[in-house]
Amino acid sequence: MEKVKAMILLLSCISLLSVRVNGIGANWGTQTSHPLPPDTVVQMLKENGFSKVKLFDAEDGTMNALKKSGFEVMVGLPNDMLRTLATSVKAAENWVSKNVSAYVNDGVNIRYVAVGNEPFLETYNGSFLQTTFPALQNVQGALIKAGLSNQVKVTIPLNADVYQSSTGKPSDGDFRTDIHDLMVAIVKFLSDNSAAFTVNIYPFISLYSDSNFPVEYAFFDGNASPVVDGSNTYTNMFDANLDTLIWALKKNGYGNLPVIVGEIGWPTDGDMNANTQYAQRFNQGFMTHISTGRGTPMRPGPIDAYLFSLIDEDEKSIQPGNFERHWGIFTYDGLPKYQLNLGIGNSSRGLVKARGVQYLDKKWCVLRPNIALSDSRLADTISYACSNADCTSLGYKTSCGNLDTRGNISYAFDNYFQKNDQDDVACDFSGLATTTNMDPSTGTCRFGIMIVVDDASSFKLPQFGLLVFIFVLHLLLTAL
Numbered sequence: 001m002e003k004v005k006a007m008i009l010l011l012s013c014i015s016l017l018s019v020r021v022n023g024i025g026a027n028w029g030t031q032t033s034h035p036l037p038p039d040t041v042v043q044m045l046k047e048n049g050f051s052k053v054k055l056f057d058a059e060d061g062t063m064n065a066l067k068k069s070g071f072e073v074m075v076g077l078p079n080d081m082l083r084t085l086a087t088s089v090k091a092a093e094n095w096v097s098k099n100v101s102a103y104v105n106d107g108v109n110i111r112y113v114a115v116g117n118e119p120f121l122e123t124y125n126g127s128f129l130q131t132t133f134p135a136l137q138n139v140q141g142a143l144i145k146a147g148l149s150n151q152v153k154v155t156i157p158l159n160a161d162v163y164q165s166s167t168g169k170p171s172d173g174d175f176r177t178d179i180h181d182l183m184v185a186i187v188k189f190l191s192d193n194s195a196a197f198t199v200n201i202y203p204f205i206s207l208y209s210d211s212n213f214p215v216e217y218a219f220f221d222g223n224a225s226p227v228v229d230g231s232n233t234y235t236n237m238f239d240a241n242l243d244t245l246i247w248a249l250k251k252n253g254y255g256n257l258p259v260i261v262g263e264i265g266w267p268t269d270g271d272m273n274a275n276t277q278y279a280q281r282f283n284q285g286f287m288t289h290i291s292t293g294r295g296t297p298m299r300p301g302p303i304d305a306y307l308f309s310l311i312d313e314d315e316k317s318i319q320p321g322n323f324e325r326h327w328g329i330f331t332y333d334g335l336p337k338y339q340l341n342l343g344i345g346n347s348s349r350g351l352v353k354a355r356g357v358q359y360l361d362k363k364w365c366v367l368r369p370n371i372a373l374s375d376s377r378l379a380d381t382i383s384y385a386c387s388n389a390d391c392t393s394l395g396y397k398t399s400c401g402n403l404d405t406r407g408n409i410s411y412a413f414d415n416y417f418q419k420n421d422q423d424d425v426a427c428d429f430s431g432l433a434t435t436t437n438m439d440p441s442t443g444t445c446r447f448g449i450m451i452v453v454d455d456a457s458s459f460k461l462p463q464f465g466l467l468v469f470i471f472v473l474h475l476l477l478t479a480l
């Protein structure tokens with residue numbers, strides 16, 4: 001009998017998981033030196049059961065791969081275009097024509113335009129305060145003119161720092177004082193146009209920037225000492241943060257404005273709190289949390305969210321921190337970093353890796369064994385390698401933090417070598433380096449082999465294929 005009960009419970013949990021999460025989205029960023037082919041990414045998104053993607057621009061390759069894919073798409077308009085679109089109705093119309101209408105006509109299911117990306121971040125020093133709202137208005141005007149305003153909605157993905165609570169209680173939430181009136185005007189505009197508020201929420205950043213932040217409060221296990229706010233009790237930061245926004249909206253007369261969680265996730269490297277254990281715990285906790293469909297105390301019901309991020313990006317700015325290049329639930333080459341049950345489609349079996357990824361040779365670049373660590377040329381070559389490649393996996397409590405000094409140097413050399421497509425010239429370093437076919441990876445530290453980039457792979461025939469091709473061509477020509 002107990003077994004039957006357990007079985008029924010299990011089954012109902014499974015059906016809850018598959019029914020209530022009516023589609024989790026993924027952020028698909030492309031600030032990477034070696035992007036996976038867009039078709040490979042779209043296939044991977046499908047096989048993992050995603051139904052929505054959020055982009056940071058409208059690159060042609062990405063958009064073409066999304067044609068007739070069925071995915072709901074949020075296209076992005078980068079911050080550096082805000083000024084142009086704010087000052088020129090014509091520019092906004094061109095943008096919508098080229099980057100929305102044309103693709104919609106080709107079968108891309110565009111549902112949102114993200115105008116800017118976290119433009120009011122305090123670290124931007126107000127650079128986009130004057131231009132974001134006018135750009136939003138011009139894009140909306142252009143969507144109306146293009147006859148798309150019913151199916152395509154504007155929004156602005158904002159960082160959670162646009163609102164705050166002086167006491168930490170959600171009910172004391174309101175918009176940041178320096179942008180309060182601007183925020184209310186934007187919220188009114190979104191509401192008037194049946195659009196949604198998009199917010200990015202990052203418990204990891206709270207932990208990263210405040211050593212006193214209670215670790216358990218970042219997660220969803222209910223172990224944190226609760227924040228009590230009237231009749232509501234919070235044991236995770238996500239709920240409290242989202243409700244701070246709901247209170248801010250409510251206080252200004254827009255308590256029912258739909259909210260999209262534009263980015264949520266946890267990085268796996270580059271900081272002592274960025275590792276696969278924490279990332280899995282956070283993302284799985286989040287998926288399980290939203291799969292209940294209960295929402296938050298102030299906003300009961302399903303939560304519309306996009307995980308950040310799908311794939312690591314080795315060219316993201318590390319100004320906010322070394323973790324920036326490690327947000328992916330997949331590595332640069334489309335391998336799952338940890339098990340994650342998204343509760344949708346086939347993913348109850350865990351994440352599915354990208355198919356048909358093409359790698360360069362099994363070759364690495366390392367410090368020559370006979371070079372003494374006292375060699376005076378080392379410091380400059382390491383800093384050259386690290387400033388041109390990616391050394392964010394080296395450092396205290398990172399995935400390669402346990403390498404010895406020689407391993408450290410080899411990691412830097414190899415990363416530069418791989419990033420430069422294993423070009424022999426990129427493994428010289430004044431004669432300090434040499435190539436090897438022995439994988440130097442150890443434990444958590446991966447010396448990854450670089451992937452073949454799309455342009456090259458689609459035109460490069462394998463040696464044998466090329467010979468056959470030339471031979472057939474020869475036969476054809478001689479037959480004429």
Ligand SMILES: *[C@@H]1O[C@H](CO)[C@@H](O)[C@H](O)[C@H]1NC(C)=O
Nearest residue numbers: 045046047048049345346347
């Ligand atoms: C799920 O798995 C089945 C069986 O392996 C396969 O036929 C189907 O195409 C998969 N669905 C998706 C969305 O990948």
Ligand SMILES: *[C@@H]1O[C@H](CO)[C@@H](O)[C@H](O)[C@H]1NC(C)=O
Nearest residue numbers: 057058059078094095098099
């Ligand atoms: C369309 O988007 C792309 C990629 O973000 C951008 O480079 C281009 O300038 C945009 N086109 C127009 C007409 O604004």
Ligand SMILES: *[C@@H]1O[C@H](CO)[C@@H](O)[C@H](O)[C@H]1NC(C)=O
Nearest residue numbers: 121122123124125126127128
């Ligand atoms: C913002 O101001 C600080 C201090 O003046 C400066 O270091 C930083 O580079 C500025 N950031 C931007 C994006 O302008």
Ligand SMILES: *[C@@H]1O[C@H](CO)[C@@H](O)[C@H](O)[C@H]1NC(C)=O
Nearest residue numbers: 391394395396403404405408
């Ligand atoms: C390895 O490199 C990192 C980053 O440059 C540095 O912080 C660390 O101290 C180095 N470790 C050793 C053993 O040299």
